[in-house]
Amino acid sequence: MNELGYIRVAAASPEVRPADVDFNISEIKRLISDAADKGSDIVLFPELSVTGYTCADLFFQQNLIEKTESALKELAVFSSDKKIAIVVGAPLRAANRLYNCAVVITGGKIIGAVPKIHLPNYNEFYEKRWFTEGSRCESGCRLDSDLTFISRNTLFEIAGARIGIEICEDLWVPAPPSCEMAMNGAEIILNLSATNELAGKHNYLIDLIAQQSARCRCSYVYSSAGLGESSTDLVFSGNCIIAENGTILGESERFIMKDKMIIRDVDIEMLRNDRVKHSTFSDSANGSYDIIMTDFAGCRTASMNQHEQNGILRHISSHPFTDGDPHRFRERCSEISSIQAWGLAQRLRAINCKKTVIGISGGLDSTLALLVTVKAYDMLGIDRSGITAITMPGFGTTKRTRSNATCLMELLGVTMLEIPIGEAVIQHFNAIGHDPELHDATYENAQARERTQILMDMANKTGGIVIGTGDLSELALGWCTYNGDQMSMYGVNASVPKTLVKYLVEGYADTTDNPKIRKVLLDIIDTPISPELLPAAKDDSIEQKTEDLVGPYELHDFFLHGMLRNSFSPSKIFRLACVAFSGVYDADVIRHWLKIFYRRFFSQQFKRSCMPDGMKVGSVCLSPRGDWRMPSDASSSMWLNEIENL
Template sequence: MERCIMKILAAVFDVSTGKPHENAAKMINIMRENDADIYLFPAYCLTGASAGKLVNYQAFADQTNEALDSLLEYSENENKIFVTAVAGYENIIVKDGELIQKASTTISGKRVVVSQPGDDGNADIILLPTAMAGYPCIQNDIIEFCSEASNSKNCAIAVANAGFGESSADNVYKGFAGVFNKGIICSFKNQDDPDNAIACYDIDIPGGLIYSRPNRGLDRIPYFGKNEPERYLDELFKLQTQALYMRMRGSGIKKIVIGVSGGSDSTLALLCAEKTMQMLGLPLTNIIAVTMPCFGTSTRTKSNADMLMEKLGVTSMTVDIKNAVTAHLKDIGHDPEIQDVTYENAQARERTQVLFDIANMNNALVLGTGDMSEAALGFCTFGGDNLAHYNPNASIPKTLVLELIKHIAKTKDEAIAGVLTDITNTPISPELKAGQETEKIVGNYALHDFYIYFFAKMQKSYEEIKNLALAVFEDIDEDEIVACLDTFYDRFKKNRFKRSTVFEGANLIGFTLPYIAADIDFDLK
């Protein structure tokens, strides 16, 4: 008896979100150039999973149906079988020109099911077209899950996830494609750039790898999870860069304006901008980096900012805002000798105005630099540094900002690495007043970022978070841990209004800060 062969190909391509005809052509091209018995594409790749409300418009639905018809025609003419999910149809199998919505069929004697796990009883092959938002090392979780599921169900599983081309307004999509069979990784490909990622394997031929991953246990930086820190940081920076790349490519804007203070947040945003321009094939001089010294600017941070801009080869500007802020304070009748919140916020808002005006002059995108820790604690100026066109740091806590800079420094030449190292060693400060240090005001950022993880992602109680911190931070006094936790809860509640109007920035780490309306009184302690 002739042995049955089943070759599965899972493919991810650079989606043209909002352009169904272009995506249909890309799918056909992959099927034309690669031989397989069945093809799997990411969910909603015909329209883009991030097309949002576009799918509700009849004109767009008509374009989608026309593109789908072209795929059906190709399938019929060339005897092709492919699987995806399409808005209005959800999971579909297209077989010899026929659209099958029940998402199960028999191919070469094998029962093929297109589903989320749980609806796949007695399947020989489970196909998973997905559009999951990315986070660092998501592929490790997927490999672990699919390996275990294919082993326990004694079947083959293939997955294709959305990637490049999707909007990065809210999420960034990590493209990957994989084929697994009875606990074995047959083929797995990451989409690390806008090219196609294709995993293909004949599941009737033995071979592949067995995947295992040790549990690292509870860490002072819980964001790493089971993953090796260096691998996690490498992938986080790739996702951050991909998010900004997609915003720049999609908007058609060729230049970036960024305020560079010599602090860690603006440094990471500048490094992200540098990598993005390289991906886009644009000159680094298209990055307009602006230093805006004022009353609290230190020699150390100004020097680091200047050196970093020079070494990276970006366009640099210095706009001293002392006179402008002094004039503004005089105009509103505020004594500049009174160094209160008005004195501080006037500087932050002046810097924001300068950046947006320079962006207007250059048709550029203003890049935000604030991080997740500042947003959680409200340690930012409403109408000031919380305004930008796009912020690649928005979902990255301060601890990871510092770790990322250290990680990137290892890839740079000695001169740049030296500047980056000194930046990470500089006390964190908004420098709105001389000698100002943030952690003397709000507390230890390592603790706050630990709290953010267990409060926002794991939704642990106050007591649970306290006990976890006591177990992990054995070198920190209990009184400091409790005081810092109280500060976190109090500032998170008090500063909700600042988070209600934040600019766009992709979720890069798998969770965001919970939204609770500013007019709701609550107590979670």
């Protein structure tokens, strides 16, 4: 395992010739060398890859079994100078029974073998004709050849990670062995398979592997028989698939006339953090598994160049909150906005309220909040006029944002109000003795609190509730005014980070049938993010740009995801950010804003400790009643010191 907590795994599907062990071993060796040269810690081959899966009654031939045993010894010798762990499939004899096994080899030794537990004996499969179920194999049973031993309740310690092995059908049964393996510590599940191709089966297989990796909170590495297997009755295309905690990291192309191999880095540290956080994960662990320790520590322990994209063989998304299948963009936006709207609709229904008040600035957050509120009213069948949308121009409001706010309210058919705050704020400055020319925190926060006072009082007047517009990124950074825009009666954006806010507004623009609404939304998306609390420039452009002050939101959302979702250290977040944003931000810039992120995250917890209600829509939130509980006076020194030493 390297310093990022990664292990590099390879899934390979070589060309085979049924019953031609010499040919098969030569192809396996070639792919082992290739995987080792590419820095793989483990390479997995398909079920019965030493002999070929489709040997049928040839498995009863003594010379084929003996040839297999000698070939495994040959493979062990071959592995002695290869810094890699090898897992191949082979038929093995023990106690006058034949088992379909996965054989683990590394450092010149055959470490052990694991039998297939569930043997398919239906439709095109009749494995019970040749093999004995692994459940009938005594733990630690010696092979007839004394080559090694077979053990069904065994995990392997390889390169610093716990490895569990199941074979093909084991995955497809109601209670796969990998579930119990994972609960007893297996972090990577290897599956040696020989899955034939049928119409529609591949998509089911992909879903099955992704779901099993999610259920077991593990990495799942799958290698299936392919080129060269007999096509007498079946077709095998050689699927190689690597998944991690519900996500497919990579899969090979099907139906190509050559061997296949995919290599990915799997994040063991992330999996361990996730298992610790989800306390129910190991509740059913029974401790009945033996752990076989290997001498192999992994070949990728050296430091990696933090600036090299090619140093990591996995996709590092620069926008983890929005990264997904682009073909499902509309579906994903619709789902998230529906969760937001449903939460608000449920709240309005529960309190028997048909009136809401919302402040509209012409910026992204208030735009999304208004769109969500409109959708909630439509769900409830309530007239949109019950939404009182108020624009409150202040000292920094520009014509662009004011116009967009007004146009959007008109187009959505809500009740519109414009209440300028300038005179009230000046009166307040006079009352407290503040110089209006001093553009400090008092100058800015007085405007935010005046707006909140207007919204709250209008809610009292109309018998409604104030809809909060602040987002998750602002809460993380504390970029909100305490008892100002930090406060509302229900926050629909509370768990939506800034990058996702933009994504969702784009989704609304993409799906609306009204070209005027689309035009306004697209202009709002293009408007610089700003609280507009400082006077505008002479040309009426926005002078106060949030990202100039607190840093790029795409960086902060990346930091937030790494810290909150994955519990990564600052150094790991920094290293990953350097990869994800290569060519966009240099290391010094990333380091600077990472320090700002941690400093603000710790110092601004008091604002999150008294957050109003608001639904969770994604994998993380900062509600003190939800994902995040933290003392407001916690020390940040350990995290900041680590950043200083980067």
